[in-house]
Amino acid sequence: MISFHDLSRRYGSLVALDGVSFTVERGEIVGLLGANGAGKSTLMRTATGLQPPDRGTVRLADVDLWAAPEAGKRLLGHAPEEPAFYEELSADEYLEFLAGVRALDSAEARERARALCATFGLAERADEPVRGFSHGMRKKLSLIAALLHRPPALFLDEALEGFDAAAAIAAKDELRERARDGAAILFSSHVTETIERLCDRVVILHRGRVARTMTRAEWGGAEAPLSRLESAFLGILRGAPPVT
């Protein structure tokens, strides 16, 4: 469903992405791990149409995102690490705007928006301007906006950061349900525990390259102070040879 092929991006002399290739299949939740500056945010921005790559392709189903950006963006939902909104609009108006631009059925979109707001504990504040929202509420609204149109490809960057415990559990349930419905989800986070519990597979980025991929079976049954996923991640950061 989501396919990165030879994705590269430089900022001047700094190589942010260097020939990144991997896929996320339908129904799969893939975690994206990496230290600060490893290229996670660049990958997310390139994958969601915010920043063109220097080389390589991003395919969503059969659509090349950068060759057909409008068609590609219809297929994706994105919750960025630092979400931005129209601060003067209420959460409800913001979601209504997104539904309008995406040409969703208004009645169905309204029900979906209200259900998601209720699930994440945002319903009571939905008619207030976003300007007054706390960090956690902004993150919730960003995730709701990404989920509103039930996209087949989801890109979530630290999406659960700032969530209260109940909302975090509800969000994980919602993401698992989306995956069961066939969505491909790329989930970037610094919190290995969240990735361990939520994801089926992990891609570890290091200095702009895919340093390693791990399946759930490989990190399952953590008993030591550091889980096998954490040990693998730390090993890469400390210079252990990458194994893909």
Add this chain to the structure above:
Amino acid sequence: MSAPLPTRPVFRRLRARLLARRFDALEPRLRLELLALTSLVGAFLFWQMRIAMDGILRAHGAGAVARFLALRLALLVVAAAVLAGTRLFRSLRKSPPGPAWLSLPLPSAAVLDHLGWEARLVVLVVAAASPGMFAAAWGLLPAPALLSLVIAFAIALAGTAHAATFLIARVALLPWRSSGRVALARALSEISVERVRVLAPARWQRTSPAGALIRKDARLVLRRPAIRWRLVPALFGIVAAAVAWQLPIPLDLARFAALALSLLTAWQTADALLALSGADPYSVLRGLPVGALLMWSTRTAWALLLAALIVLTQALAAHDLSPHARALFLTWTGIACFVIALLAVHYGITLFPRADVGGRLLTLSLSLAMIASLMIPLLGWLTLLTAVLHSARRVPEWARLEAVP
């Protein structure tokens, strides 16, 4: 009890660093743009004042020239003081630049003094207009007289701006006067406290993507003060341009006034359109399936609305013109206003999300067109049309354009 902190040298160092960093932050291209704009304004003022002062010298002598120049310099001084005062007032009522001042162990007077300095920086912009005026007087006034005017202008500019910020600081803190020395602390602490306003529930009606974008734009116009306050003068401009026809002045003069006011209205609206494009969060709009044509057409709809509004009010007001002259005037005015607004639409799209860069380019383009028009008739329109066509070439690249860092 601890001794008071030596704040004066600390702030002096901070200001020197701020000035240096801000200058460093100007890209080379922007520095060139600013230099070009300043030179244009200087050349324009030189052009206008040299001819006038030469005539005054021949008719009334050097004393009259000195008075003529001093009066215009005094206007600059007043403008600088008003701008500095307004900036300080806004920063005390909105969000003052810099760190969380209240958390620092600083006396209120030191913070106020620094905020006043920040506000007075605008004086440099106003002062940039003066070299053209002084150059215009070169050779017409005796050198000692001109030098005296330069020194007096510099002293008056700095002194009046200081007085304005001193006065405004007191006025802005009047509501908190009863709290004595802690007035600034109270004022700043209340800035961040905003009453929660519940909006009417969204209507969730079936709409097209274009409709959703236009409705979002309309909401932003109504709710974002930076856009709203740009449009208010534009609405006044439309009314003033219509009223020009009712004044007891010759018809030709009324026509000129109506055209000039309509063009200024279009400029003001163009500025508002740029502010509107700057209100779109980059990661929201770029992540949506919104193509260049959709973006361009929804923004151009606003430009068309402006032109239609101006043409309509002018059609109602300009009834003294013959039918042929009226049709010609309305066509000319409508197209000119639309093209000015269209230029802002293009800059808003091609320079998204840097509306500030777009604003500077718009000012540069329109100033250039205006000066060209004053020098050679119709050259300004050619300049404007060139800018519109040139900017249009980049519009289709909308989805691939990156945010200017």
